[in-house]
Amino acid sequence: MKWRTDNANSSARVHGTTPEQEWEEQLESWARTLQSVTEAEGVAVVERMETGNIPTPRYGEIAQVIRRYAMLARQNDNHQYDLQKSFRCLACLDTGMANVWNPNFVESYEPIFRGVQREEIDRTRNAFNLDKYDPDRMVAAHKYDPPDWVAMARRWWRGLESSEGPIYHVALCNCDSPRTIILKRELDEYNAGRRKTSSGKKAGLPACGAATYNPEVMPLRTSVPYDDLFHWYQRRGQQC
Numbered sequence: 001m002k003w004r005t006d007n008a009n010s011s012a013r014v015h016g017t018t019p020e021q022e023w024e025e026q027l028e029s030w031a032r033t034l035q036s037v038t039e040a041e042g043v044a045v046v047e048r049m050e051t052g053n054i055p056t057p058r059y060g061e062i063a064q065v066i067r068r069y070a071m072l073a074r075q076n077d078n079h080q081y082d083l084q085k086s087f088r089c090l091a092c093l094d095t096g097m098a099n100v101w102n103p104n105f106v107e108s109y110e111p112i113f114r115g116v117q118r119e120e121i122d123r124t125r126n127a128f129n130l131d132k133y134d135p136d137r138m139v140a141a142h143k144y145d146p147p148d149w150v151a152m153a154r155r156w157w158r159g160l161e162s163s164e165g166p167i168y169h170v171a172l173c174n175c176d177s178p179r180t181i182i183l184k185r186e187l188d189e190y191n192a193g194r195r196k197t198s199s200g201k202k203a204g205l206p207a208c209g210a211a212t213y214n215p216e217v218m219p220l221r222t223s224v225p226y227d228d229l230f231h232w233y234q235r236r237g238q239q240c
């Protein structure tokens with residue numbers, strides 16, 4: 001409002017008009033700037049300003065900035081901002097690389113994992129407003145005993161004589177997404193001793209590492225490590 005008032009007043013002084021006339025002209029100018037932008041495109045740009053993905057310009061430039069980003073988004077209509085994007089492969093999200101638990105670790109760790117306790121935290125305590133922040137109750141919060149069980153597991157595994165490799169790592173996915181095919185070719189080259197850098201030197205492993213994802217023995221590693229192992233051991237218990 002301050003910008004609007006000051007701007008209309010000073011323009012009126014310069015042009016010898018009234019602030020109302022100046023404000024009307026300002027609105028008309030914005031309307032012309034934005035005439036080829038749809039409402040949905042404009043709202044999408046404003047939302048990105050609100051979330052900090054686009055810097056919010058000074059008011060005088062807001063219409064031009066909205067137009068510029070709306071046109072860019074239309075040009076790059078390659079679903080860059082499409083949150084509905086679906087993946088061909090859920091194990092690697094089409095990157096060719098799956099995050100997996102080390103099967104040898106998973107095998108040995110089961111008895112210790114049984115001693116890790118998890119308890120759901122009552123999020124309504126401390127007057128946390130669930131209706132406002134998580135109306136669909138999508139997020140569960142837990143506390144673990146011991147709280148640093150993953151770090152402890154890592155130390156325990158490193159100390160074992162039979163330990164080999166980290167407790168989790170990346171592996172070449174077993175799917176047929178285009179990136180997986182490229183990585184597989186690179187890994188084959190490496191294993192044959194033929195993988196070279198662009199300058200002709202011997203190159204190291206490709207980004208997927210040396211292992212190949214085997215869903216029979218490797219649980220996928222997600223952002224909830226407790227669930228990864230809990231469900232894995234539970235499912236295996238049912239098969240026996």
Ligand SMILES: [Zn+2]
Nearest residue numbers: 089092173175
């Ligand atoms: Zn995959």
